[in-house]
Amino acid sequence: MTEDQDWFRNYFNYFTEIEEHFQRARGTALFLLSPLDWALIETWKNSDVPLEAVMRGIDAAFEKWRSRKVKTQMVNSLAFCAQAVLTEAQLMAGAAQPRARRTVAPPFHLEDLRGYLRTNAAALPVEHGDIAAALDRLAGDVEHYYEDLETLEQRLTVLEEKLIAAVRARQSEDALLEARRELDRQLRPYRGKMTADQLVMLERQYLERNLLEKAGLPRLSLFYMR
Numbered sequence: 001m002t003e004d005q006d007w008f009r010n011y012f013n014y015f016t017e018i019e020e021h022f023q024r025a026r027g028t029a030l031f032l033l034s035p036l037d038w039a040l041i042e043t044w045k046n047s048d049v050p051l052e053a054v055m056r057g058i059d060a061a062f063e064k065w066r067s068r069k070v071k072t073q074m075v076n077s078l079a080f081c082a083q084a085v086l087t088e089a090q091l092m093a094g095a096a097q098p099r100a101r102r103t104v105a106p107p108f109h110l111e112d113l114r115g116y117l118r119t120n121a122a123a124l125p126v127e128h129g130d131i132a133a134a135l136d137r138l139a140g141d142v143e144h145y146y147e148d149l150e151t152l153e154q155r156l157t158v159l160e161e162k163l164i165a166a167v168r169a170r171q172s173e174d175a176l177l178e179a180r181r182e183l184d185r186q187l188r189p190y191r192g193k194m195t196a197d198q199l200v201m202l203e204r205q206y207l208e209r210n211l212l213e214k215a216g217l218p219r220l221s222l223f224y225m226r
Contacts, residue, residue: 014045014223021055022078025062035213036186037078039206043198045223046205049089057085079190082198108225114142116225120218128166128217131159135220153222160220164208167215179210 018041023031033041044054061081075081121135138145138155145152183206191199212219 014051015041017051018044018054018058018078022058022081025058026075034077034186035209036183036202036206039209040078040082040202042205042209042223043201044085047201049085050092053089053092054085056088057081060084060088077186077190079187079193082190083193086195086198110142110146113146113222113225114139116222117142120220123218124163128163131163134159149222156220156222163217163220164211167211167217171211175214176207179207179214182210183207 015038019033022033022037041054058078058081061084062075064084065075065080117135117139121132121139124132124135134155138152183203187199187202194202209219218224
């Protein structure tokens, strides 16, 4: 596997790679990430934080934690590593060289991709029929997108944003208040480790994830094709 192919595969395994690396660093393979953790990973992904920067940041955060003479509590969230990840991303950005784009093999089979699109279309209720129809059309043209997954991901992002907007319009004030309270409870210990911009993005990602989960609706991005 070439360096570009390896990078491309890791790009679409972004969530899994980070989850497993955090578990190894923590020393507890059965530790499950929280909804806040998954929202944070999505924030990094949408901000184009390289996978390597996240890995380095996790390692740096745990190294600092282990060097403490007094450890008052275990590291129970990826948010503990947020500041270190940001530092590593900034260091890598300063040293990065432009990467030439090459055509590389997709990390999954064509029929698996077609099935993923159609399964998500079938999971949408009738009130989201227009989005389901768009997913079915993409599935029908999957050969066209198989060599251009970036364009497909852009289309799926637009459809997911449309889905989120529709569901949000139906969300009650009580449901939104409950989601925000839960977010504040989980995020309170880690606010000091994040910038204002990071917090804004993380809050949005968390609330959007919570919104679709509560509605029993699928995420449409290729990043969830695991």
